[in-house]
Amino acid sequence: MIDVRALAESEFRSAHDLFRRALLLPPCKDDAWENTRGRYELGRVLGAFDGGELAGTAMATTNELAVPGGQVAAGAVTGVGVRADRTRRGVLRGLMRAQLDDAAKRGEPVAMLHASEAAIYERFGYGLASRHRKVELERARVVFRDDAPRGGQVRVLDWEAAISLLPEIYRRCVVDRPGTIGRNEAWWSGMRQYLGDGCLVAVHADEDGADDGFAVYEPKPGDGGTTVDVHDLKGADATAVAQLWRFLLGIDLVDRVVGHVRPLDEPLEWWLTDRRRCAVTEVADDLWVRLVDVLAALRARSYGAAEPVVVEVRDAFLPDNEGGYRIGPDGVERSTAEPQLSLDVSTLAVLYLGDQLPSTLVAAGRIEMRDPAAVAAADRLFATLETPWCGTGF
Ligand SMILES: CC(C)(COP(=O)(O)OP(=O)(O)OC[C@H]1O[C@@H](n2cnc3c(N)ncnc32)[C@H](O)[C@@H]1OP(=O)(O)O)[C@@H](O)C(=O)NCCC(=O)NCCS
Secondary structure, three states: OEEEEEHHHHHHHHHHHHHHOOOOOOOOOOOHHHHHHOOOOOOOOEEEEEEEEEEEEEEEEEEEEEEEOOOEEEEEEEEEEEEHHHHOOOOHOOOOOHHHHHHHHOOOOOOEEOOOOOOOOOOHEEEOOEEEEEEEEEHHOOEOOOOOOOOOEEEEEEHHHHOOOOHHHHHOOOOOOOOEEOOOHHHHHHHHHOOOOOOOOEEOOOOOOEEEEEEEEEEEEEOOOOEEEEEEEEEHHHHHHHHHHHHOOOOOOEEEEEEEEEEEEOHHHHHEEOOHHHHEEEEOOEEEEEEEOOOHHHHOOOOOOOOOOEEEOOOOOOOHHHHHEEEEEOOOEEEEOOOEEEEHHHHHHHHHHOOOOOHHHHHOEEEOOOOOOOHHHHHHHHHOOOOOOOOOOO
């Protein structure tokens, strides 16, 4: 029998160590725990007990998610782990049940996470809502085109000097793209421990001297030469982002620059005289989203100009969501009209931020098409201007 309850503060560290062991990592050292504990919110850290012993844990932090045309309250689910000797007996299922019920009680229409494996969370109604890519460039062969955006100044700071600036730059400059989430103080102090001692920060200021972008990067010498790993690069506009890349690709003695967790539509290769110098070496899962309250979540985003479409949603894990929804540019209502499209709530999550169009998921067999005329309308309703991207680990 698995019992799930919210943990007391005194139990957070053992939950964190259980999570680390599940990820095959050693227990947390004291200083690392000091940087991590702030992310644990009382009431949102769950423990699953089997025979009185902690067998698994999952937590969520209170956050917001940018969706097309707005923002929605969204719990950021993380710290999910089950003891290796207690897996496959329903511990995760019990945790997910308690966590989604809690999110519903809190009035959070959406839950979100980064998944260690793609096969785990769909059964609980999560769908892959955004993806990211990894890019690798041989520095000596990279030349920027004359028409690539240019302007402002880049200055280099060490982490300690930069940390007082970054949260504010992030808050001011990085807000609208669907998939963007908030980064609170606890997130920034937790970030530090994942970076090596040689980590540096480049800050971009625009022509008026206002900071509008940053790159967190780490030069690493190796057998094949020196690589700069770019862990985090955000800017208010294309000029800030291009100028940061120009800086990183201009550092002397560097052989390779690797951009991790970059947006799919970043025009880096289009800024270069030879696009092939920017190799995309990976496209991977970014944010998984769960529509906890389908009506509220659908209402939180805007839609393109098209005829409204009636969509039937199936949701075995949270059946209150099941039924028809009429989705149109003027809003979303529950509907008892004959559905034109039918899908699982996890598939709706794939459409939610605009990563995939309904027509793609019809072709994939993930959306049942009852009225073929509705597909083109649904594409126009769900299409977004920007590709979704989270780019924030948690
Ligand atoms: C992933 C993990 C949390 C699953 O916990 P668990 O208690 O074994 O999961 P449950 O027994 O509740 O399984 C629920 C369902 O998910 C399936 N499932 C669980 N883990 C799975 C996995 N890694 N791959 C595929 N299916 C999985 C189970 O087979 C079960 O399916 P069913 O509903 O059809 O019976 C656990 O294996 C773990 O801690 N792994 C290492 C750490 C990790 O990856 N954490 C997730 C971080 S995002």
